[in-house]
Amino acid sequence: MKLHEPQADVVPVADTEVDVGRRSALKLSGLAIAFLWAGTSGTVNAAINARRQPGDAAAAAADGNPPFAPNAFIRIEADGSVRLVMPNVEMGQGIYTGACMMLAEELGVGMDQIKVEHAPPNEELYSMPLLGGQITGGSTSTRGHWEVLREAGAVARTMLVTAAAERWHVDPSTCTVARGTVSHPGSKRTLGYGALAKAAGALPMPGKVALKDPKDFTLIGKPLRRIDSVDKVKGVTQFGIDVRVPGMKIATVKACPTFGGRLVGINDKRTRAIPGVIAVLQLDGAVAVVGEHFWAAKQGLDALDIEWDLGDNATLSTAKLREALADKSIGGTPIVAREVGKKPTDGKLVEAVYQLPMLAHATMEPLNTTVWVTAEKCEIWVGTQVPTRCVAAAARITGLPEQKIVLHNQYLGGGFGRRLESDSVEQAVHLAKQVRYPIKVIWTREEDIRHDIVRPMYHDRISALLDSHGRPVWYGDRITGGTVLGRWAPEAMGKNGLDDDTVECAAQVPYDIPNLKVEWVRHDMPDGLIVGWWRGVGPTHNLFVVESFMDELAHTAGKDPLEYRRALLQKNPRSLALLNLAAEKIGWSSNALSARVGRGIALGEPFGSRVCLIVEAEVTPQGEVLLRRAVAALDCGIAINTSSVEAQVQGGLLFGLSAALYSGITIKHGAIEQSNFHDYRSLRINETPLVELHRIESVEPPGGLGEVGTAIAAPALANAIFAATGVRLRSLPVDRAALVQNSDALKRVIADSPAGGELDPRA
Amino acid sequence: MYVLNVNGERRSVDVPADMPLLWVLRDIVGLTGTKFGCGVAQCGACTVHLDGRAVRSCVLPISAIGDKPVTTIEAVGKSASGQKVQQAWLDIDVVQCGYCQSGQIMSAAALLARTSNPSDAEIDAAMSGNICRCGTYVRIRAAIKQAAGGKAEVLQTIAPTGSAGAP
Numbered sequence: 001m002k003l004h005e006p007q008a009d010v011v012p013v014a015d016t017e018v019d020v021g022r023r024s025a026l027k028l029s030g031l032a033i034a035f036l037w038a039g040t041s042g043t044v045n046a047a048i049n050a051r052r053q054p055g056d057a058a059a060a061a062a063d064g065n066p067p068f069a070p071n072a073f074i075r076i077e078a079d080g081s082v083r084l085v086m087p088n089v090e091m092g093q094g095i096y097t098g099a100c101m102m103l104a105e106e107l108g109v110g111m112d113q114i115k116v117e118h119a120p121p122n123e124e125l126y127s128m129p130l131l132g133g134q135i136t137g138g139s140t141s142t143r144g145h146w147e148v149l150r151e152a153g154a155v156a157r158t159m160l161v162t163a164a165a166e167r168w169h170v171d172p173s174t175c176t177v178a179r180g181t182v183s184h185p186g187s188k189r190t191l192g193y194g195a196l197a198k199a200a201g202a203l204p205m206p207g208k209v210a211l212k213d214p215k216d217f218t219l220i221g222k223p224l225r226r227i228d229s230v231d232k233v234k235g236v237t238q239f240g241i242d243v244r245v246p247g248m249k250i251a252t253v254k255a256c257p258t259f260g261g262r263l264v265g266i267n268d269k270r271t272r273a274i275p276g277v278i279a280v281l282q283l284d285g286a287v288a289v290v291g292e293h294f295w296a297a298k299q300g301l302d303a304l305d306i307e308w309d310l311g312d313n314a315t316l317s318t319a320k321l322r323e324a325l326a327d328k329s330i331g332g333t334p335i336v337a338r339e340v341g342k343k344p345t346d347g348k349l350v351e352a353v354y355q356l357p358m359l360a361h362a363t364m365e366p367l368n369t370t371v372w373v374t375a376e377k378c379e380i381w382v383g384t385q386v387p388t389r390c391v392a393a394a395a396r397i398t399g400l401p402e403q404k405i406v407l408h409n410q411y412l413g414g415g416f417g418r419r420l421e422s423d424s425v426e427q428a429v430h431l432a433k434q435v436r437y438p439i440k441v442i443w444t445r446e447e448d449i450r451h452d453i454v455r456p457m458y459h460d461r462i463s464a465l466l467d468s469h470g471r472p473v474w475y476g477d478r479i480t481g482g483t484v485l486g487r488w489a490p491e492a493m494g495k496n497g498l499d500d501d502t503v504e505c506a507a508q509v510p511y512d513i514p515n516l517k518v519e520w521v522r523h524d525m526p527d528g529l530i531v532g533w534w535r536g537v538g539p540t541h542n543l544f545v546v547e548s549f550m551d552e553l554a555h556t557a558g559k560d561p562l563e564y565r566r567a568l569l570q571k572n573p574r575s576l577a578l579l580n581l582a583a584e585k586i587g588w589s590s591n592a593l594s595a596r597v598g599r600g601i602a603l604g605e606p607f608g609s610r611v612c613l614i615v616e617a618e619v620t621p622q623g624e625v626l627l628r629r630a631v632a633a634l635d636c637g638i639a640i641n642t643s644s645v646e647a648q649v650q651g652g653l654l655f656g657l658s659a660a661l662y663s664g665i666t667i668k669h670g671a672i673e674q675s676n677f678h679d680y681r682s683l684r685i686n687e688t689p690l691v692e693l694h695r696i697e698s699v700e701p702p703g704g705l706g707e708v709g710t711a712i713a714a715p716a717l718a719n720a721i722f723a724a725t726g727v728r729l730r731s732l733p734v735d736r737a738a739l740v741q742n743s744d745a746l747k748r749v750i751a752d753s754p755a756g757g758e759l760d761p762r763a
Numbered sequence: 764m765y766v767l768n769v770n771g772e773r774r775s776v777d778v779p780a781d782m783p784l785l786w787v788l789r790d791i792v793g794l795t796g797t798k799f800g801c802g803v804a805q806c807g808a809c810t811v812h813l814d815g816r817a818v819r820s821c822v823l824p825i826s827a828i829g830d831k832p833v834t835t836i837e838a839v840g841k842s843a844s845g846q847k848v849q850q851a852w853l854d855i856d857v858v859q860c861g862y863c864q865s866g867q868i869m870s871a872a873a874l875l876a877r878t879s880n881p882s883d884a885e886i887d888a889a890m891s892g893n894i895c896r897c898g899t900y901v902r903i904r905a906a907i908k909q910a911a912g913g914k915a916e917v918l919q920t921i922a923p924t925g926s927a928g929a930p
């Protein structure tokens with residue numbers, strides 16, 4: 001993959017001393033930082049551009065050859081219709097609406113006047129500047145496109161105005177635009193964009209174009225309805241799984257349950273007797289059944305007798321993985337991510353070990369790919385965060401040149417990082433190669449969870465020295481875990497071997513701590529156990545550890561967790577303002593709470609945004625956790641769509657709370673034990689708290705949002721549970737057994753249950 | 764051969780008796796608005812109306828349906844409760860990825876058809892079988908209340924409260 005060439009003002013800094021000021025100036029963090037800080041040079045810069053590129057003519061020609069296509073994002077037809085091509089993919093985060101708002105704001109069209117298109121795979125035209133590839137992830141979309149999409153709209157508007165002014169023989173500066181029409185108020189003449197499209201298309205690209213002053217924004221900053229809502233509410237949006245191609249058959253697949261295991265052989269006698277079964281296909285480590293419909297394929301798969309070679313991981317268990325990880329944390333060689341000052345010789349030492357589990361993504365839309373391979377070409381229909389990676393993989397598998405791989409991206413029924421991987425697409429191409437008709441390969445939910453590419457497990461040893469006032473004079477964090485980046489984009493790893501994502505939000509904390517050392521010990525999982533990106537990436541892991549530990553420090557110092565943080569934020573007014581706002585809104589100091597009810601604070605600066613969350617939770621005597629309230633304060637810089645901002649924080653929080661309460665992938669006999677929503681639980685509406693968001697307005701460039709809520713959720717919950725029970729949770733998911741008040745409480749729940757055990761009407 | 768009464772049309776389908784309605788709708792009839800999420804009635808993405816009641820079509824064999832009318836997301840807007848729910852979903856902009864929303868809307872429409880003004884507990888009981896991984900539950904609850912009461916629910920809690928201090 002091509003990596004971004006650092007901008008002139010981005011100076012890679014020494015790996016041991018990250019320039020925090022420059023980082024915050026860039027408003028970057030997480031995945032993007034991991035890429036940018038790789039400090040590559042000499043690679044081709046594939047960043048998107050607001051003006052026509054060499055590849056634009058062919059792209060526009062393939063996209064209906066509109067008379068006006070000034071860049072890769074805007075197509076205007078002679079009838080005035082406007083199509084906008086979306087460089088990122090829509091997986092719920094609302095980026096199609098946000099990108100349209102940025103383009104339309106400068107183009108001078110209404111949101112009701114546009115249609116959107118999924119971008120085709122094309123690195124030259126649609127590469128995310130912050131990731132150096134056509135990738136949607138790392139909460140980069142708004143940050144990376146904030147300038148260029150507005151500029152793209154302004155370029156188009158400038159050309160349309162120029163075309164009108166030439167026709168009218170007037171000064172372009174005397175013309176105005178609104179709702180797809182250029183007007184010359186002096187002579188009361190108007191022309192629609194459609195009538196100007198051909199003439200504008202013949203003009204040269206303008207030089208510098210003027211962007212609106214933010215005070216003149218008519219779209220940006222407003223709470224607007226998503227452009228994809230209407231179709232989604234009517235059930236007519238086409239997700240990848242909804243694709244129907246003439247002649248298509250449906251397949252479902254089962255891979256060897258153990259990591260890296262192989263298929264030895266099958267007996268398909270019973271399968272072939274099932275009506276509707278068409279074929280049984282074998283791969284190295286998997287078997288698939290093709291049917292006239294999914295049910296035939298699924299029945300056929302269930303009827304197969306399969307012999308697996310369970311391979312080297314056949315005895316693998318979570319306990320063994322944990323043990324090896326803990327050993328490495330002590331015996332391994334750390335890479336220093338950041339070191340400031342020296343560890344003082346005196347002070348009160350506080351130490352803790354935190355452990356985080358592997359996690360599956362469980363997107364609502366199970367993984368699926370539709371593929372049609374012929375001698376001439378390979379056509380793919382899939383919702384993916386990495387379209388060009390899928391094309392490259394398909395070319396490798398089919399032996400066809402990349403130009404012969406046609407990928408049609410689709411709406412994604414959730415991504416959360418799972419669709420940053422191309423494994424399911426590769427598998428589908430391998431299967432499609434064996435047949436002459438198009439096949440849609442659908443993973444069952446069981447397959448989706450058992451063959452997730454999981455978030456890594458972590459083992460973190462964190463410590464601090466407190467002075468006589470209880471303030472930390474030193475903080476140390478040794479993070480041990482696997483690397484996603486090292487597999488996914490090894491060229492983006494630091495020169496010293498550091499995966500910057502693993503220390504994000506641990507190497508830089510909002511607090512004033514004079515001395516610190518943050519280091520990472522790489523511990524790869526056994527071959528076959530692949531780890532991947534999961535919503536919130538590094539910050540989701542580190543904020544749980546750091547913000548839980550901050551609470552431990554406050555408790556050790558005998559201080560209120562709010563006051564303790566306040567004292568350490570005196571040099572960080574933006575984050576202090578958030579802490580104060582959240583505390584005020586929840587009534588931190590005024591409202592008395594009943595027994596076993598507690599509030600927990602977490603504060604963080606992930607993805608170029610700043611957030612403070614306070615969760616109020618009740619823990620029943622039996623150890624059940626009831627979420628009562630979540631109050632978030634947010635500073636995300638300029639907000640594009642304030643309704644989407646709220647939705648992303650609400651949804652992201654619930655995603656993080658869901659994982660903290662319920663989620664953990666465990667391994668037994670070399671295979672993932674969980675398989676569906678009954679044993680890989682997800683938060684439901686009856687468990688959902690009130691969620692309030694309070695936003696501080698800012699004129700800073702936009703921060704990321706898709707992962708902010710997720711990253712800050714778990715520590716606020718764990719701190720609330722501590723406040724309610726006095727039990728410090730140093731591992732996730734929440735261990736209810738540890739929260740039981742006493743043994744009588746468990747007896748009481750049985751005595752209190754309704755006689756007759758009435759059945760749940762929801763079942 | 765079964766004759767399915769779906770969205771007011773009669774459709775003959777030649778499928779096995781144990782084939783779940785979900786796959787008949789998606790792969791035979793071609794109505795893809797009803798979604799596959801789990802296959803075991805855990806997530807509710809496949810919810811449709813059978814004789815007006817919300818059911819999980821992923822575990823409902825075609826042979827168990829008989830001549831009872833089936834309504835899917837594609838036609839729920841023709842009923843009063845379905846129309847109100849879809850409009851409230853738009854007014855409050857509930858959807859994110861949208862994949863579970865067909866099922867959410869079907870469950871909500873069935874709830875409102877029999878309970879015109881549901882309490883929070885009734886909303887919980889009717890909707891807790893529908894999982895949304897994007898976490899749109901806060902807006903789902905508000906939208907159901909809005910659809911029921913016809914009164915705009917103040918959902919937009921984003922409240923600018925001053926300017927950020929200098930960094």
